[in-house]
Amino acid sequence: MSRLLTMKDVWIEGRSDESWNPIINGIDLHLDKGEVLGLIGESGAGKSTMGLAAMGFCRDGVRISKGSVEFEGIDLLKASAAKKRALLGKRIAYVAQSAAASFNPAHRIIDQHTEGPVQHGVMSKSESERDAMELYAKLRLPDPEQIGFRYPHQVSGGQLQRAMTAMAMSCRPDLIIFDEPTTALDVTTQIEVLASIRDIVEQFGTAAIYITHDLAVVAQMADRIKVLLKGDEVETADTRTMLSSPKEDYTKSLWAVRDFVRPAKPAVHTSATPVVSVQGVTAAYGKVDVLNEVSFDIHEGRTVAVVGESGSGKSTTARCITGLLPPRQGVIEFDGVALPADYRKRNKAQLRQAQMIYQMADTALNPRKTIGEIIGRPVEFYMGLKGREKRRRVEELLDEIELPADQYIDRLPSELSGGQKQRIGIARALAAEPKFIICDEVTSALDQLVAEGILKLLARLQDELHLSYMFITHDLATVKSIADEVVVMKDGEVVEQGPKAQMFQPPHHPYTDLLLSSVPEMDPDWLSTLLAERGIDNIGDAAVNKMSYNGTQSKGC
């Protein structure tokens, strides 16, 4: 195979605080025609920067200080703007992480699709439109003849991501850079996008750089994997070699992440009063019901994981429990006593008992307040501690979440990493000394290693403080590691619930089955096997539709 892209000794620097700081420290990378290279690493490892550099491009405030990027003998770093313009879009294409943010909402999808080919003079507008429809069909988008004439907000996230892949394909480039194309998607949708990306890359013999932090995903897509850590290369190897025998410790630690499983707990007495009991809750936004007769119990010291794809009503259930969305029917009981439906009618003690940890620590912590103020406020508000006592309690809480108090107490949230922010969110919840905590996707925005740390912390706190958790997630690996009981939701209804051991063993409700089988596994053949099992046109959306069609006959468990 002939060499397509060669990046030699690339050094990249970013400007912050009046000086240039290294982002990438001398990385070599090469790619043959038709080869797929996986770039993995934690956030901040420089994956995306490296991906952009492969196009000879860097973001504002970033510069390539040394090295060369050669695409078929043309040095992209020295090429003139006109020369690069002729390559980018036509021979090198880019698929961004968030298709929703990358499409211009004011233009129809197909108009944005045809812009590249027409500008580059590859096809006329009508040819390109016809070609777009073919690509849509190849990517298994529903109604390929018509879907392009919609606006970006009129199609779902997974469909938009596929439309973006089609757009990247519009000029039949030799190289596509995929920057985390499935990170923002549900597992069931992710499969579809993965399968279609892989198909189309194989079909046209396109080379690709696939950037992701999800090992299982990269195992499906890449021929070769390169692991990055803080701008340095850790190791590069063939996918199979890399998975079976990683050389470096860091790579091994990445691979080992999914092994954390907390020991099972003894079953609860059937007579015990649950800490929280959701009974027949029906709730609506406006006139549309989004929850329908949802019921489950959460016992003391237990973790109930609520799983389902986005739009299944997981977070709405949490809003009903906290009182932000008063249910239309049904009650929420706390220690056997019904709570007022609206949080404004609850008293301080009731509010204190149930705390919440949010998915996005960035928006959950007030950026203008120091850590001490953020954690100190509930201490002052509920416990009435002031001055030195308050400070001592905040220090205690910081110890509890394993952050050195003297270093962190006066910092602002922007001076912390993602995992540390999430820990502050936990400390704020703990400051109220609650019995029950709702964790809303607390690990889904974090890297695997960091998420692991958070899960371990939550498990330890549960053991020490006898907390009960309602753990909302769409990541079944997380469920496996931390849950005692599982509630599966779909379209605002509970489709299945029970102890974890039972849930991960067949027979399942078909929807649970679909969810479980959609979680990517490390095995590089997993996607192919799964697709063969499901039948090629029976993935994701299609499978859901098929299932809901005959799902009523076989109610699991």
Next chain:
Amino acid sequence: MSFWLEIMGVLLGCLAAGWLFQFAGEKITHGKPFFRDMPLSIAFGYALGAVVLVWIVWSYYLARTLEAPEVNKYFFFRRAIDAFILFAIAAWLFRLLGRSVGTQGTKKLFRQMPLTASFGLLTILIYALLAIFAGVLAPYGQEQIIQGAAANIAPGGDPAMGGNPAYPLGTDQIGRDILSRLIYGAQNTVGIAFATTCLAFVLGGTLGFLAATLGGWLDQVLSRGVDVLMAIPSLIFALLLMTIASAWAGSEKGLLTFYMVVIIAVIDSTRVFRLARAVGANIVVMDYIEAAKLRGEGLFYLIFKEILPNAISPLLAEFGLRFCFVFLTIASLSFLGVGIQPPLADWGTMVRDLAQFINFAAFAPQVASAPLLAAGAIALLTVAVNFVVDWMLHRSSGLKE
């Protein structure tokens, strides 16, 4: 006709020079990206800029060498360039001072500061000092009609041009020292504008945050009320209300000034309300606000402890702009005769009183500059505040380059 031909010739010349510039640059530097990727339009811009610069330098040279009466043509031009150079040097020195004196934080602030912002800060600082120490700095009282001095002495202090060294900026039509009145004007105009803007922000900001936090019918009532107020052209509305207010105030001038502050504050608070509501609405949906609500926090805490700190930078930037508008409104009202009442010194009033001298501009520019001094004081502060606001917006939005 030949004028247009000349213009066309210059533009075409620029185009040719631009192309030559780009071509020569690329050859000499052996294809540096700066020259290589330069489009013709930008090269044209460079050439045009160079032509304008040469024209400015040439005119300035003429202004300094020509004799009267031709030099009159260039009088204001020369003053403007002189002032520009003076201000640039002052701003540069001020920034240098800031970089070498003070704490680590302020030093860093000054290191990253553009020259425009340091000019703005310096100007605001000088205005503030003048306003605070007006009583000490001004050589005469603001209402003092100086015995023995003639009326309408030209500015400049040069007896040959009709000036008097005792009154460097001359005297007005009833013999009051213009320099003293300018200094007191800083106190009156700027002080009142500042108080008015603060009032507008307290009013508009609080209501805007309330509307954003509570929503529902309160939001509707407040927002529609604001819409109604905003639908009326503000200066005409202010004039109307001031006419009514002057009937109420009668001969009490202090009371009339108070009415003016309230009227302008209410009219301007509608703009502040809009901004506060929009910014607040974006903050209210954040998870930390939800967390605070679920904690059981009251409205006061939510607005002033959780929302306000996050809205402070856009509000501060708006404060700067709003201050300029309020300031100009007061000056306009005074110019029209319903604002700050004589004998209090006010820049708007001063422009109106001396306005007829502008007719002298063609043959006695020294005399004509008397009304322009007050106008210049207004313009300078407005520009300075805008520079500082721009800089603050740039910093708070995190936009680099």
